[in-house]
Amino acid sequence: RCQRWVENCRRADLEDKTPDQLNKHYRLCAKHFETSMICRSSPYRTVLRDNAVPTIFDLTSHLNNPHSRHRKRIKELSEDEIRTLKQQKIDEAFERKQATQESNENNEQNTVSEEGGEEQEEKAVPLTLEERENKDYLKSLFEILILMGKQNIPLDGHNVDELPEGIFTSDNFQALLEYRINGGDEVLRKRFEMTAVNLEYCSRTQQKQMLEICENCVREETLREVRDSHFFSIVTDEVVDIAGEEHLPVLVRFVDDSHNLREEFIGFLPYEADPEILAVKFHATITEKWGLNMEYCRGQAYIVSSGFASKMKVVATRLLEKYPQAVYTLCSSCALNVWLAKSVPVVGVSIALGTIEEVCCLFNQSPQLLVELDNTISALFQDNDEKGNELKKICRSHWTGRHDTFEVLVDLLQALVLCLDAVSSDLSVRWNNFIVGRAFVLSSALTDFDFIVTIVIMKNVLSFTRAFGKNLQGQTSDVFFAAGSLTAVLHSLNEVMENIEVYHEFWFEEATNLATKLDVQIKLPGKFRRAQQGNFDPDMTSENYYKEILSVPTVEHIIQELKDIFSEQHLKALKCLSLVPSVMGQLKFNTSEEHHADMFKNDLPNPDTLSAELHCWRIKWKHRGKDIELPATIYEALHLPDIKFFPNVYALLKVLCLLPVMKVENEKYGIGRKRLKAYLKNTLTGQRSSNLALLNINFDIKHDLDLMVDTYIKLYP
Known part of the structure; x- marks a missing residue:
């Protein structure tokens, strides 16, 4: 193709160039080709057909253009030469037309293969009037749907139960469609002008x-960027209710072309009760559908609600069996504790967590309740204003997500109970029935001894991991040094397990003191006594019961969970954070990343030169100028102007920041x-739609209406 172009253009200076050189340095203008030879199936570029050759040249226009007359020295042709060239061009065009027709008969559709898949080329045959009108009609419908998604407008309007029998009312989609018709959309008007007003x-x-x-189509825009960046991580959020069905929100992490770590929402996955089925469908959706x-x-990381953790752990295990490098980690957006x-x-821990969330939600819904709680805290902490003011400040934040949630709750418990009791027993009309009812129910839940002993034991057990977890959400250097402190954390927890009788005795005493302060009776749970019936053991005390049912399994589980989530692979990856210059500086540039980087050897462009490159990287920062600060994060290191001179380091940093434990x-x-949290908060459960949610959350992603229309026509002719 390039050689034919050179011949037609009579560019003697280019005749000795290879097709590759011409393609890179002498790109053709689309004006040099017949319209039928150009495929514009993408809004971002112009694609030439395989048999396209340039046929349109005006060899004399430059003579009349003073601005371009001296740009290129082109030989002026005689009239006979021009006539000969034109005849040659006509003959060649006729031959190409015949060849094209024969090719189209054998292959009705030509496809252009790309990394992400295949895009079908447009047919050269012009559209009929009916086809054009149908495309315009579908485009109008897609525009309405995209608007509804971006503005979070539900498809349904009034509920059927709200309307008198026999009354027809439009849903939101039809209402917007009618509004567009009234606004002058001729395509829609012609389509529906003969349709009855009470029909959909x-x-x-x-x-x-x-x-x-x-x-x-919207998801594909993000997935295309993910594929271009090659490496990625998968993160799921808590299970949510979408129109009565449980779904798992899925997000993807990747580094884009501008070296920015991004975390994008890509859709909902229907939740399955069977973890094995869930694992299969999860894998199939990511690989086959997406x-x-x-x-x-x-x-891979999974933020889950209570009760779902064990099932998602099965999913993680199954993926690790197939893909050992998909490291199972904690997510940076969730506190370790x-x-x-x-x-x-x-079960008691799950119930306690649910109660805590409900209490926090109730107080956040009413500013008046927060004022009432402030007054109660002030009265209880008259002798310690600093502590009281700190608790007031905490109450106005989402304190249920803190590393020290259970410590805060134990400090606040008396104030919460007194405040809720005052609200539920208020005989005035100050509080509405909903708040009064919820206050009564939550006060009863908070003053249950089972709840009190649960939060006290959880507070004490999780105190051993609080500092460790806080460092994991800190700066890059904090994460690096936290990885080295895991052994000490596990040693402390193992020591607790070996002496659980002694530790539990102290914890239970603290729980009984708190219960006494709240005038709560210390007793075995009623459900346990009812389950025992005639077989009740009189020697079973509350202290022994909670040791066996709560303290022992909790400590054992946390030890095992820390070992699972911080596997050898995970710790080796975190040790590679010494690549970050600020961490190097704290280690006096005495680092050895080669050993830990072995797990990423296949991800490097030049693994054989890694050792030498790391040496140069250390020397660069060790002997930097006095006014040059050491980059403190992976983000800063990736944006260094000379980072591309260290291709292996660049590749390692990109993979490291993909670990879900690293914050964006x-x-x-x-x-x-x-945006996902905002959508779930602002949309009623019954009005949620997995399709519209993706449009709403990714409202700023470019969308190709023509592609949507063509896809619809192809799938539903």
């Missing part, structure tokens, strides 16, 4: 089909999770 213009089935296409190659997955508490397989340094690139 677009069926629910068609709406669902179009929404699925919208969702897939087209990601799990061989490039370098991390909260994550550990949610994973404890004790630039908040604007971790906005996907915040």
